[in-house]
Amino acid sequence: MRLSQLAHKRKNLPELAEIQTLEGDLTQQRDLLVAAQTEESDTTREQTKAEQDVDQVRQRAARDQQRLDSGAITSPKDLENLQKEIASLAKRQGDLEDVVLEVMERRESAQERVTELTGRVESVQAKVNDATGRRDAAWAEIDAEADTVRKERALTVADIPADLLKLYDRLREKQGGLGAARLYQRRCEGCRLELDITELNDVRSAPADKVVRCENCSRILVRTPDSGL
Template sequence: MNAAPADQIRLLDVQGLDVRLQQLAHKRKSLPEHAEIESLTKDLTQLRDLLVAAQTEESDCGREQTKAEQDVDQVRQRATRDQQRLDSGAASPRDLENLQRELVSLAKRQGDLEEIVLEVMERRESVQERVTELTERVSAVQAKTDDATARRDAAQGALDAEAASVTKERELVAGSVPADLLKLYEKLREQQGGVGAARLYQRKCEGCHIELNITELNDVRAAARDAVVRCENCRRILVRTSESGL
């Protein structure tokens, strides 16, 4: 394949722009905010799970407290009715004796139930404090996540804008390269990890960084100026310049 030396030089410009696009894509993928957001999201998920568990426990304590308070109220009402009957004296001595015994039993029952109410209230208060603490921690981590997301989006936006500009420039430069030369370059670039053309600088291929031996140098020297030569080591297009050392 033959191509004007100037076209081959422009191919290096295309390669440089392609490398820049690769760098921008890598930088976009490797933004520190990605790992930060991932870590914060993991923390946020764990905290929200703990918060839901605490809220559920608080709700359960609330129902338990309501039930215990209702039990206390029922015992009080029963004791009030018994006391009224006892005070009225409108019962047989045996019934009055039974009422007295029942009032003693109800008083003990009421005391036991009130202890349960206090225990549940204390437990509920502790859980409510936990809910408040977790709610504040969730809000704090969410704020950090939002900040990291905003920073990531801003960084990605800047990189995307630069990539769009480089892509446009690449299209213009590539459009001035002969189609057959560009096609070969694209094929080699895909095969060679993103580098399809390399400069021959000081007798060394800048694609594989291997210095050409004397036989290879003589072959390159003997090639016509418009011949598209390839590196014998990496098979990339080898572009000759005034600094090639030939």
């Protein structure tokens, strides 16, 4: 009976449900963190590419300006075209710099999100570790008690006939862990039903070493001075 109670307790520790809930939350937070890290990585590459584009336009504009300032170009038409290109490059550079700023803002937002979610993951993981530690401690305590019960049971059943022990084990398995019950005040404490007069007479007349059983639940009845016989 006690071993069954301990097994049930082991399977239904509140820490088990707590760990399951926390691990679900941990998985969700980790998924969000991975998404944020991916966004941070993507925006980092995007920012690098945008900055390279700005640099290329800036270098080209600088070269054109050098050509303009050198005086090597004397054709009015060529000068006009070069000036238009420099103006176009200036506008292009401004547009690209706006892109860089927009990407930088998104990258900073992603970095903040990564920092926040990293903290959440660490917090939930700490709770999982705490609950796991409490579960393991409870399991160790239950297992230690179960070992003690098994040792005590082994000593108790050492002198019990094999056929009686086999009957008890069969009834215990069939009756939810309780193969024998005390007969108290004419009532079986296994099924909680009172024995009728015929059953009581049979139990009264049975020798002390005879195995008597409850007619209602079939459990072995344990007779004591309080049985009411």
